[in-house]
Each structure stands twice: as structure tokens, then as C-alpha cells.
Amino acid sequence: MSYLSQAFNCPFTNLVFQNTSTGENEKIIRSLPGKNSCGYDEISTRILKASVSFISSPLCRIINTSLNSGVFPTRLKYSVITPLHKNGDKNIVSNYRPISLLTSFSKIFERIIYSRLLTHFTSNKIFTDSQFGFRKKSSTDKAAYKLINDILTALNDKQFVGGILFDLEKASDCVNHNILLAKMEYYGVKGVIHMLIKSYLADRYQRVKFNSKLSNWDKINIGVLQGSILGPLLFFIYVNDLPSSVPYTLAGENSQLLCLQTIQV
Numbered sequence: 001m002s003y004l005s006q007a008f009n010c011p012f013t014n015l016v017f018q019n020t021s022t023g024e025n026e027k028i029i030r031s032l033p034g035k036n037s038c039g040y041d042e043i044s045t046r047i048l049k050a051s052v053s054f055i056s057s058p059l060c061r062i063i064n065t066s067l068n069s070g071v072f073p074t075r076l077k078y079s080v081i082t083p084l085h086k087n088g089d090k091n092i093v094s095n096y097r098p099i100s101l102l103t104s105f106s107k108i109f110e111r112i113i114y115s116r117l118l119t120h121f122t123s124n125k126i127f128t129d130s131q132f133g134f135r136k137k138s139s140t141d142k143a144a145y146k147l148i149n150d151i152l153t154a155l156n157d158k159q160f161v162g163g164i165l166f167d168l169e170k171a172s173d174c175v176n177h178n179i180l181l182a183k184m185e186y187y188g189v190k191g192v193i194h195m196l197i198k199s200y201l202a203d204r205y206q207r208v209k210f211n212s213k214l215s216n217w218d219k220i221n222i223g224v225l226q227g228s229i230l231g232p233l234l235f236f237i238y239v240n241d242l243p244s245s246v247p248y249t250l251a252g253e254n255s256q257l258l259c260l261q262t263i264q265v
Contacts, residue, residue, distance in 0.1 A: 015120045015188050019064045022056040023045045039103035048104050070195030075107040077204040100227040110229035130243035173223040177201045180238045
């Protein structure tokens with residue numbers, strides 16, 4: 001992890017989570033799509049929306065206890081995986097994308113953590129400008145424009161242009177929790193908040209539902225959940241230092257090495 005200190009010139013302010021309120025909880029619940037689908041607890045978002053005025057206050061107390069203690073509720077760490085066919089032969093497992101069906105209450109917890117992490121990383125300008133995925137007002141079109149513009153600019157300056165392209169298969173399943181936590185600590189996610197993210201990642205269980213049949217529960221030791229609210233943001237943080245760690249000097253004095261990220265999970 002020593003290269004991080006070379007990639008970033010200054011230490012980051014320690015993140016402190018602000019407690020939630022009944023108003024924020026109600027706003028989040030009302031913003032959820034009213035679906036009948038549910039996780040293993042069989043409580044749908046439609047039920048939450050119908051009972052929002054009754055549950056917002058006790059829910060607020062539970063969430064604040066979690067934020068202040070650094071412990072993510074164990075019962076919210078169970079997910080049902082539904083394989084979604086992408087393309088190719090339906091008999092080949094690798095042609096399916098695993099979508100996690102979480103409990104409805106977990107989505108509220110995650111949304112609150114997500115908003116605070118996002119505010120910290122954007123206000124401190126930690127996110128690299130080379131990342132075009134998972135960002136508002138950004139798209140692959142902008143990534144393509146920057147790539148073409150940088151190539152043409154380099155060629156006009158009579159430089160050599162080189163690019164390295166790679167496709168990280170099953171990217172979200174490759175996230176090492178220890179490395180992710182170490183990077184987040186460097187970015188200022190320390191103390192109780194670091195404990196909370198560690199608790200969120202640890203001791204998670206999942207089972208697969210396919211053709212109305214359920215597998216046994218199995219523990220997850222690596223990766224972030226596809227279909228979760230926090231998953232894409234945590235993966236973004238995991239690869240955020242990639243452009244800064246590329247040794248540009250290896251390209252040579254009269255060369256231009258381009259580095260863009262348009263990673264999708």
C-alpha cells in the first residue's frame with residue numbers, strides 16, 4: 001500500500017458520520033420503488049412504504065446505534081442470489097450475472113452509509129477524474145471523447161501514443177476485503193466508520209434461487225454484492241488509485257501514456 005502515499009500528495013480528513021433523522025429515513029423509504037419482491041425476510045419495499053410513518057422513528061434509533069457502534073446488523077447480511085442470463089449458452093454458468101436480492105431494511109441502511117461516503121470522497125476530491133463509471137453527469141461517451149481528444153492532441157504534438165486495454169472479468173467478485181479496507185483507511189475512513197464498513201463486509205451469507213429452488217446458505221469471503229447500493233461505490237473506491245499508480249515515466253520523454261477507467265460490474 002506504500003504507493004498510495006506517492007499517488008496522493010496529502011492526508012485526508014478523517015470521516016465522521018452524521019446521525020440520521022426520521023425525516024431522512026422517510027425520504028429514503030418513499031424514494032424506494034414500491035415492489036412486491038423481497039429478500040429472505042419476506043418484507044417488500046411496498047410494505048415499508050405503506051408503514052413508513054410507523055417505523056421511521058424506531059428505525060432511526062436502530063440505524064444511529066449502528067452508526068455509533070460500528071456494527072452492521074447481522075440479519076441484514078443475508079442475500080438471495082438470482083442468476084440473470086447475459087448471453088450465450090444458458091447451460092454455462094459463466095454466462096449468468098448474479099443479482100443480489102437484499103432485505104428492504106438493508107437498502108435503507110446502505111443508502112445512508114452511501115450518501116455519507118460519497119459526500120466525503122467528493123468534497124475531498126479523492127475520486128480520480130479518469131473514472132467514468134458510477135459517477136453523476138458522466139458516461140462512456142465522455143470517456144470515448146477524452147480518449148480520442150488525448151490521442152489526437154498527442155499526435156499533433158508528434159508524440160508516440162500507447163494504450164493498454166484490459167477487461168476485468170467478474171470485477172465485483174474480485175474485490176479483496178482487506179485491501180479495500182486498507183485503502184479506505186488511507187482515504188480517511190477510520191475509527192468507528194471503518195469498523196462499520198468492516199462489519200458490513202464480514203460474515204455475509206448468500207444462497208441461490210433458481211427455478212423456484214433454493215440452495216443452502218454459504219458464507220461470502222470476497223467481493224462486493226451486485227445489486228446492492230454500496231457495491232458499485234465500494235468497487236469504485238477499490239480501483240480509484242489505479243490511474244495514479246501507473247508509472248507514466250515508463251512511457252518515455254516523447255511519449256503519451258493514456259489511462260481511462262470505464263469499468264462496469
